[in-house]
Amino acid sequence: MHAGIVFFLVILGSVLFHIFTPWYWTDIASNWGGMDDTITLTFWVGGGVFVAVCLFMTYCIFKFSYKEGRKAEYKPEDKKLERILTWATTIGVVALLAPGLIIWNQYVNVPKNALEVDVMAWQWGWQYRLPGEDGKLGTTKVININDNNPFGINTDDPYGQDDVIIQSDVLNLKTNRPVKILLRSVDVLHNWYVPQFRAKMDAVPGVVTFYWFEPNKVGEYEVLCAEYCGVGHYAMRGTVIVQDEQNYNQWLSEQETFSEFVAKLDKLEIEEKKIVKKINLN
Amino acid sequence: MSDELENKSGYQAQSSETVNEYSGSAVGDVDYVRPAEVSDQDLYHGHSFITKWVFCQDAKVIGVQYFLTAVFTGIVGLILSWLMRLQLGFPGLAGFMTAEHYYQFVTMHGMIMVVYFLTALFLGGFGNYLIPLMVGARDMVFPYVNMISFWMFFVAVAVLMASFFVPGGPTGSGWTLYPPQAILEGTPGSGAGILLMLISLSLFVIGFTMGGLNYLITVLQARTRGMTLMRMPLTVWGIFTATVLAMLAFPALLVSSIMMTLDKVLETSFFMPTIIKAGEVLGYGGGSPILFQHLFWFFGHPEVYIVALPAFGIVSDLISVHSRKNIFGYRMMVWAIVGIGALSFFVWAHHMYVSGMNPWFGFFFATTTLIIAVPTAMKVYNWILTLWRGNIRINTVMLWCLGFIVTFVNGGITGIFLGNVSVDVPLSDTYFVVAHFHMVMGIAPLMVIMGAVYHWFPLVAGRILDEGLGKWHFWITFLGAYSIYFPMHYLGFIGVPRRYFEMYDSPYMTSGVGLNEFISLAAFIVGAAQFILIYNIIKTLKTGKLAGKNPWQANSLEWQTSTVPPEHGNFGEKLPVVHRWPYDFSVPGAKDDFIPQTVPPSEVIDTEVEKT
Numbered sequence: 001m002h003a004g005i006v007f008f009l010v011i012l013g014s015v016l017f018h019i020f021t022p023w024y025w026t027d028i029a030s031n032w033g034g035m036d037d038t039i040t041l042t043f044w045v046g047g048g049v050f051v052a053v054c055l056f057m058t059y060c061i062f063k064f065s066y067k068e069g070r071k072a073e074y075k076p077e078d079k080k081l082e083r084i085l086t087w088a089t090t091i092g093v094v095a096l097l098a099p100g101l102i103i104w105n106q107y108v109n110v111p112k113n114a115l116e117v118d119v120m121a122w123q124w125g126w127q128y129r130l131p132g133e134d135g136k137l138g139t140t141k142v143i144n145i146n147d148n149n150p151f152g153i154n155t156d157d158p159y160g161q162d163d164v165i166i167q168s169d170v171l172n173l174k175t176n177r178p179v180k181i182l183l184r185s186v187d188v189l190h191n192w193y194v195p196q197f198r199a200k201m202d203a204v205p206g207v208v209t210f211y212w213f214e215p216n217k218v219g220e221y222e223v224l225c226a227e228y229c230g231v232g233h234y235a236m237r238g239t240v241i242v243q244d245e246q247n248y249n250q251w252l253s254e255q256e257t258f259s260e261f262v263a264k265l266d267k268l269e270i271e272e273k274k275i276v277k278k279i280n281l282n
Numbered sequence: 283m284s285d286e287l288e289n290k291s292g293y294q295a296q297s298s299e300t301v302n303e304y305s306g307s308a309v310g311d312v313d314y315v316r317p318a319e320v321s322d323q324d325l326y327h328g329h330s331f332i333t334k335w336v337f338c339q340d341a342k343v344i345g346v347q348y349f350l351t352a353v354f355t356g357i358v359g360l361i362l363s364w365l366m367r368l369q370l371g372f373p374g375l376a377g378f379m380t381a382e383h384y385y386q387f388v389t390m391h392g393m394i395m396v397v398y399f400l401t402a403l404f405l406g407g408f409g410n411y412l413i414p415l416m417v418g419a420r421d422m423v424f425p426y427v428n429m430i431s432f433w434m435f436f437v438a439v440a441v442l443m444a445s446f447f448v449p450g451g452p453t454g455s456g457w458t459l460y461p462p463q464a465i466l467e468g469t470p471g472s473g474a475g476i477l478l479m480l481i482s483l484s485l486f487v488i489g490f491t492m493g494g495l496n497y498l499i500t501v502l503q504a505r506t507r508g509m510t511l512m513r514m515p516l517t518v519w520g521i522f523t524a525t526v527l528a529m530l531a532f533p534a535l536l537v538s539s540i541m542m543t544l545d546k547v548l549e550t551s552f553f554m555p556t557i558i559k560a561g562e563v564l565g566y567g568g569g570s571p572i573l574f575q576h577l578f579w580f581f582g583h584p585e586v587y588i589v590a591l592p593a594f595g596i597v598s599d600l601i602s603v604h605s606r607k608n609i610f611g612y613r614m615m616v617w618a619i620v621g622i623g624a625l626s627f628f629v630w631a632h633h634m635y636v637s638g639m640n641p642w643f644g645f646f647f648a649t650t651t652l653i654i655a656v657p658t659a660m661k662v663y664n665w666i667l668t669l670w671r672g673n674i675r676i677n678t679v680m681l682w683c684l685g686f687i688v689t690f691v692n693g694g695i696t697g698i699f700l701g702n703v704s705v706d707v708p709l710s711d712t713y714f715v716v717a718h719f720h721m722v723m724g725i726a727p728l729m730v731i732m733g734a735v736y737h738w739f740p741l742v743a744g745r746i747l748d749e750g751l752g753k754w755h756f757w758i759t760f761l762g763a764y765s766i767y768f769p770m771h772y773l774g775f776i777g778v779p780r781r782y783f784e785m786y787d788s789p790y791m792t793s794g795v796g797l798n799e800f801i802s803l804a805a806f807i808v809g810a811a812q813f814i815l816i817y818n819i820i821k822t823l824k825t826g827k828l829a830g831k832n833p834w835q836a837n838s839l840e841w842q843t844s845t846v847p848p849e850h851g852n853f854g855e856k857l858p859v860v861h862r863w864p865y866d867f868s869v870p871g872a873k874d875d876f877i878p879q880t881v882p883p884s885e886v887i888d889t890e891v892e893k894t
Contacts, residue, residue: 003676006757007684014692014768023772023797026790038705046695049659053666053691057684060669064605065676071875072607072868073671076892081667082611082660089659093698097652100702101645107704108641123468123559142556143563183638186558188463189571191636191711195777195790198708202638204571205462206555209638222788226711226779228456230468231381234782 004061011054018047029196029217029242031178034103036198042096049092107199110212114178117171118163120151121183121190121203124232126169126223127151132162132257142186142205148265152186153258161259164252169223169238174248178214191227194240202227215242313882315508315859325421325851337433339425340850341410341496344432346742348406351432352399355439359394360809362387371802373784381783382470385454388781389471390446392457393479396585397486398439400727404592405490405528406435408734409497409521411742415840416518418506418858420851422496431496434489438482445471445478453479456781458582461553461574462566465546468559477546480539487536490528497525506839508860512616513879515838515864516609519616520595523623524588530627531584538577545569572639579630586723587626591619593730594661597686599864600733601665603836604680605672606875608865611664618657625654635706644703651701655694662691673868673875678752679834682733685760686726689767693722696771711781714774721767729760735815739822740829741840744847747822755814762808766801773797837878838864866891 028036064072116137118129129151131137138160144152150167153160173179183192183203193200196219201211223238243251256264328334338344365387369379410428414421422428445452454470455463463469464476501514501522514522541552545566553574554566602609609615631639631647665687674680696718700706709715732755740746777790785791791798832841844854858880866877871889883891 003681003684006761007688010688010761010764017769021769021772023769023793024775026775026777032708035704035708038702039699039708042695042699042702042705046698050691050695053662054688057666057669057687060666060672061674061676061684064669064672064674066606066673070673071870072605072673074608074868074870074890074892075610075671076608076865077611077613078667082614082663085663086656086660089656093652093655096698096702097648100648100704103704104641104644104648107707108644142558145558146561188466188468188557189460193711193779195708200707200710201636204638205557206570207572207638211636222790224777224779224788228385228460228463228781230463230466231385231454231470232468233385234381234784235786237788 004058004065007054007058007061011051011058015047015051018043026195027217028198029194029215029219029221030198031214031216032103032107032198034099034106038096038099038103041099045092045096107211110180110210111178114180114212115173116180116182117173118151118182118184119171119192119203121185121192121225121229121236123187123230124225124236126171126192126236126238128166128168128171130164130166130252130255131159132164134159134162137182138163138258140184145186148262151258161257163258164255165258165261166255170241171223171238172241172243172248172251173215174245175218175242176214176216178212180210180212183209183211188229189227190225190229190236192238193224193226194221195224196221200226215240218242218244313861313884315861318507318857322420322857326425327850337429339421339429341414341422341425341428342742342848342850342852344428345407345409345411347432348402348410348435349408351436351439352402352407355394355442356399356403358443359391359399360812362391362394364806364809366391367802367805369783371799382451382454384783385456385781386452386470386475389454389456390442390452394442395724396457396589397483398442400589400723401490401528401585402435403731404589404727405497405521405525406432406493408517408592408596409525410493411738412517412840413497413500413521414504415843415848415852416515416838417501417504418509418839418853418860419500419504420853420857423499423504424492424496427492428496431489431493434485434492438485438489441478441482441485445475445482448474448478450475458575458578459542460578461542461545461571462555462557465542465554466557466559466564477543480543480546483539484536484543487532487539490532494525494529494532497521498529506857506860509839509879512613513860513863516595516598516612516615516619517592517838518595519619520591520593520598523619524591527584527591527623527626528588531581531588534577535581538574538581541577542574572634572637575634575637576631576639579633580627583630583633584623584626586719587622589723589727591623593686593727594619596734597683597730598661598665598668599838600679600730600737601668601683602865602867603737603834604675604677604683605669606675606867607668607672608863608867609664610667610670611660612863612865614660615664618661621657622654625650625657629654629701632701632703632706635703636710648701648703652698655698655701658694662687662694677736678747678749678756679733679737681753681756681760682729682736685756686729686733689721689729689760689764690726692764692768693718693720693726697722708777709774711779712774713778713780714771716780717767717770717774720770725763725767728763732756732759732815737834738840739819740833740846741843742847743823743826744829745822745826746829746833748818748826751814751818751821755811755818758811758814759808762804762811766804766808769797770801832878835874835876836864837862837866837876839879842878842880862891 136159138157139154140152185203185205190203197213199213221240225236450473453475544550551566551569554569556567557564628650632651860879861882868875869889
């Protein structure tokens, strides 16, 4: 009897915990509310099954505990009952799967007007690249990467010259414009994850992966690396600042393009050479 | 090793006798069972200490050897989990704890618990001990290979443990060993540590294949007369199907281990694309990190069921025996085990929804994954329907089974969250995943293991474990483990990522700090509670109540042995003959509430037994 009471309290406690928990979703700041809704739906259906099964079990503990001389029922099978349960379960599973697949279909189909952002990851940090005025990102290669070309942009690709490069882990985005995140890694697996946006995807060296979301709340968000990438994994953070269009454009105009970056380097190099010459002359 | 084969108990002559006994009387004899097709063979009996207890060929001793070795690694895994929880609950409290150490502990804890503890315990431990006894065989069909199997496992464990002592320490790449980081600097133990891990896994697979072939062929070929496949206890069905999965899944692990070893040692590029580290281009190019993930999870997902299916089987038998009622829907249970086993090879990429594989795979793998929920749910229904109108003994064994049902249903339902592709996106790589798999493949199978220990200890040792201590052990473990993992899901909702050495003052974690401290405290208590069992075992071995024959009044063959504990050869002079399934409990018209499998119909003539 005591066992039944404890099991009952465990079930009751689980339900109460879920209702009164202070630990729940971090407030959403993107278009993926559908994911939250599907989770809520799964909670209702799955939670209902959990409570029903466990309460039935608890009832059995109370009702059918061992009594000397009583005999259990002898009934090897009940085809009808088993069939009903199979179909009921199947219907429940389909009801959960359908919204899951519908949202996945949205997740893998990126809207045409999405702003592309190249997110480049390494051990252990992030940097970003945005398309320039031509609206297209230039192609890249890992082996091109060096101090003069931190993103490995193919220098003969005309689309690459006006790309906006952000050599910092702070990215700005504007509200209500879909963003297609293109993920690259130069060394190991990483994952660019902002809990408020719900979405995530691994960055895999050797390929470019993608996902999309639409930020819809102005604010500053922490970026976490969500795929284990070695000993600095937990410290691989970044920042996303979501702003309205005006502030975003302001920020964008202050950023440097690839060609400006190269020109600056060339200028530095010439100046350096001059200094060296001077020193030699002296 | 000069022992000779000898005809100790003279059971070679038995089969020809039985053939004579039944020839000609087949028609109309209710007790008729088809004669044996091959004659009974004697076994190699060890005489010296070494052949009896060290390089022993008796599956029961090998089972105990597997069990003890697995428990040893499990205790190491438990201590590692304490150290991890110490860091997570109380960061910085243990001065020696660096991020390197933390990741090494995470990795070793995971690999030990999944492979060297759970797999070895269920298949090597329970499989060896129970299969021959339950199907009515004298031993495994290849006892010598079986002996080698254990010693390969032992060497694999030794190599694994050795990695704690090499320069750089054990690998800290996470138990999934994802390249490229697993073999590159920047991950702890990326030198000798990862190599020893890969070698140890390869040895494990080789040794396990030897044992696995034994289990399969013993079940298929060495069943006693009358033991049809559909009269086998579900324990045997579970272990048998899990072994089939292991035989098909482990090769993928072996292949990926070998390939990664080559990538590490010879700088081949199976899994390694062009990589720049610290401004330098490494000598790799053209390989695919995602290929490794496919191979790993092609092994890794069936691996989940390699642990789960034996647990399903065992818990079915325990629930049936202690409810004094037949397992409900036996045939459905068998087909569910086989069906789940088959489906488990079509769901592996649900671990990879956000891995960067082609996203269109998501539709396929989400569908297959949720299909598995149907046979799994059927099993759950049948367990609780077995309790319904039973005559349930609420003893320690039953308590573990009830604990299993609660934790398994809980963990199964969170699995539906994670399997449902778009729901997985926000939750993957967070503590929701950690909580889910610990609940469903850590705690739930552990509940079954504990139930099985309390259930079969009287057979193995001849004495019944103390019930009072057993109940304390259960309640602390069950309530403690539940309060570790149930609230942990909610950390995942907040967005706390797994494999984080420290959260710093991240905005997500401010409210989670107290919860993390609570979880850590619960983990310390639950871990410590396991030593109650060790104390119970020591105490019982000395002064415990003698079990006698068949203390639980069960029907299956392991309780019908000539002696308790069973001797080498299990069944004395004559092998048992089976007349019924092992679930004839509380049959109307029967004197007792159980009819062992060996009882012929003529002895229980007035009962209303359904034909099995």
